[in-house]
Amino acid sequence: MTPLLAIQGLSVTFATRDRLLPAVTDLTLTIAAGEALALVGESGCGKSTVAAAILRDLGPSGRITGGTVRLDGQDLSTLSPAALRAIRGRRIVMVQQDPMASLNPAMTVGAQLAEVPMIHEGVSRAAAMVRARAIVADVQLPDPDRILRSYPHQLSGGQQQRIVIAMALMSRPSLLILDEPTTALDVTVEAAVVQLVKDLCRSQGTALLFITHNLGLVLDVCDRICVMYAGEVVEAGPARAVFDAMRHPYTQALFRAIPVPAASRDHRPLVTIPGTMPQPDALPPGCRFAPRCAHAVAGLCDAGPVPLLPVRPGATTLDTRRAALPHMTRCLRHTAIEWDAAPTAFDPQPRTAPGPVVLRVAGLHTHYPVARSLFARGRAQVVRANTDVTFDLHAGETLAVVGESGSGKSTLARVLTGLVTATAGQVRFHDRPIGGVPVADRDPATVAAIQMVFQNPADTLNPSVSVGRQIQRALTVFRIGRNTADRQERMLGLLDRVRLPRSAADRLPRHLSGGQRQRVGIARAFAGTPQVVVADEPVSALDVSVQAAITDLLIDMQARHGTALLFISHDLGIVRYLADRVLVMYLGYVVEAGSTAQVFAPPYHPYTEALLSAVPIADTGVKRRQVILQGDVPSAVNPPPGCPFQTRCHRKDQVPGDLCDRMLPDLRTLPGGGQIRCHLPDAVLAAMTPVIAGTDAAG
């Protein structure tokens, strides 16, 4: 039986001004009808190029230099542009990462959806609208008629991505290509969207090419997996077989670099991959992973190109009906490596006992006025970004703040650093009140003592100023160092401490990788030996292998300086890995607080329960209870009455009466020591089972 899509020996190069760069080399893969294949790898490994090559949409500089792409046995490279257009958008459909890039901002959602059958099948406008309404209901959007009439910008990110998926499925394609479709979405929304795609593809018999860097999602969605590194497939096979017995050092290293919410750093330390992916114009001669591989043997691994080898010689394919490839690896030593050996890990810093309180937040409220014109009627509206937030931060401890976007966690960071002033409540740094003091009015010592690490590595450094000068500027402003030469020496010392070469000082940020820039951001924040560092999603924009290294660096810097770290994240895996205590925020309220062990074990706040269940886990040994939240975070301008979470709560019916609708629950202390803001009776709380159960979940 011919597979639906067969790529044989595909090679793609891009021409730059003066040389040719190979992006994909000799790639072979097949997808059977109705099958889901994951293409996994870090940014720059060529996975998106594969998708573009399938649709022959490589732009003016890209060229397919070898191999064939066949759809149902027909070679796509021989097709005329007109025939190719008939296939794009009808037989093969692609969903991109940013939903706004796929939607026309000037057309209503309904008109855009209706266009698909009108163009591809020539149906009438009325009939097309009927189908559009049906598919909007299929992707589980509330109030389809209102959605059809609205413009893309009136929908939330999750709703937009659902519309894009609806549009993709409108023409009932044979193959759906998803290119990082959920990277821009919150975890809870991601879980719902992934579930939706999985169900719809099953019911329509659509094959799926799922491009992602998130190994956890792969296990949820896909039958087979292809791991790419530097333009090559390094390991391929049935998803469960690969996850249970990884046979390529890169796949294993990738897996070991991901923190999972089932284990803390004392049980499962992260292992970072040394070095960086080779540039396409400087590929090593033999195995492309060899320079970073702990198992590489000189003379063998760097001798010449490595072929894809079957893991079990002579093994028959697992499922001949689907013509699936067996488990293959591009490693010459896959039989020699001791795969189950415990990783020789980075030595986790011993946790320091928390010191005295450095920062005390009590009853903090932060409201933003909503901009309105002179002629608007009614009362002035405010965004309630933080409501009644209370916590203490001790020297040397890590407090994680967790929540979806719109939960007010970034506002909290901005209040602490003085970018925004509090509306009410107390923020005390030692004994100085700072909640109402903007950063411009703080004395240099306080400013230096509370610093911030930012999220976006592309944005955190001034692109026009060399790295060294940016760190030196921080030293100058904090009035550290006697003179310029002294500050220069201190700056170089900081570069050493964040493990950057001293030569990086003269480089501009654009010459550094994302991870390196984040290291500079950390060096800058620690320049004034701060007592509190607020890290706002410092690793969420980085590749998984880099995330581990940056996380470890943060822990290391913190331990060295005894700094209190306020770590803002939506990634519960990392939170479990490094936090001592956790605050779960929803719509500006703290809904659960406690030590990491308390928060990650039952009883949970229903929101924490849903967050935990939404985390994709790349481990076949871990079992999860599914709790999928419906809907989006309500607007903070117009929060629901009573409990803020009542509009999405899956346990609302377990609360007697209409308590949730009427009354805001207090933050009450549970017998175990944690605090939750919930009306659920003690009996229900006591009966809760763990969301994540697995090999080492007990820790």
Added chain:
Amino acid sequence: MPLDWTGTPGALLNPLLAASVGLWLTLLALRLVAALVAVWRATPVAPGLRRASLWAGRALGLVTCAYVLAGMILPAGTTGIVGGVIARFAPAILTVATVIGLSVGLRRRLGVFGLPFHSTVGTIGAALVLFWVVTALLYGGFGLIATHDPLRPISSLRNALPGSPVPEAGLYPHYLLGGDSLARDVFSRMVAGSVIVLTIAPLATLTAVLVGLSLGLPAGYLGGWTDRVLSFAANLILAFPVILLFYLLVTPEVASSALPPVMAAVLFGAPLAFVAVLVHSRLRTQPGRNALTLAAVLVPLAWLWAAVVSQAGTPVTFLPARLDPLDPDRGLLVVFVAVVFVNAPIVFRIVRGLTLDIRTRDYVAAARTRGETPAYIMLWEVLPNARGPLIVDTCLRIGYTTILLGTLGFFGLGLPPESPDWGSTINEGRKLLLVYVHPALPPAAALLSLVLGLNLLADGLREQSMADR
């Protein structure tokens, strides 16, 4: 004996030129039609046509080069008017060719200055601009290129046709591009005009950009009330009939009052304040270095400012004559005021827009969390990252200013009437345009080529700034 247009080489080259121009234009037109058809039918364009038009273009280039070579090598007098003009421009042409050749070769090592040379369009633009800059330098510095005194009439050559012989001995034997209505050499006046245009246009534009920056950065960064007031003022000025303002400025009653010097004081004070804030915001934490740098920068600048503003015989005279070497022409002030008035609000809007975008970046937030002042953030965090679009815009704006200068001269505003700048000369030539075309055309062509060069240069820079992202 009067010169003909192309002289001896023309006999061979003129037919070749006609053929290559005709072929090139035809192929270009065909290519355009083919491209439109290709869009309509969604098929790729046949590559043959593209190659053919490229070859025709190269042939045209070769013929042009042949003219240039002939003009430089063959003796003057045998190569006609075209050859004569080329021979006079030879130093400029050779300099430009050398500089451009070196720049294209070394573009990777030149950093920012190598940027325009990565694209054909940018290289052509840079060559055109450089040609006029070199011409102005060679004439202004060494008196080269021009054939006669641009201000001295030779009475028998009133409205003389191009190539007319000069009766006086000891002078260049011909008026290459003819004489104007006051019997002065049109070619020499065009060359002399380049000096005026190329000093005033960039300086006036720079002043306007500085004023636009000083207002646009705070409006965009601080927002709120500041932004509303400044934006409203900018809109008001953009809606104001500026010609009225220009006329007001030159009416004798206004011109003799204290208004123009006061305006000059404010206008030329803007760069001074700008530099002061620039230095202070950077060095505020190191008082010693701050004072030293401020003094080193501000004392000469303040003296320059005083010398320009203070003028004997006007209500604003405060500098003793010994210290006051600069007494710019009053007309110049009108030019500066006009240029700033017309351009500053537009620069303001561009800068404000860029600032609104850049202030949301994390590095601006990082600067705020380490307690930087707004002035530092505006000048050292925001401005350097807005430079790409600003440099492109400034290039275009020098072009507009050149045209505005022409317009002002055309109305008899600004520069003195005998000034050889291109705007005034075009205005002069306009009066007899229906009878004698030749006095108005050379300055018009010069203006056109300079502005075109600036626009192409801006295009090339823009292309590169896009490619780097």
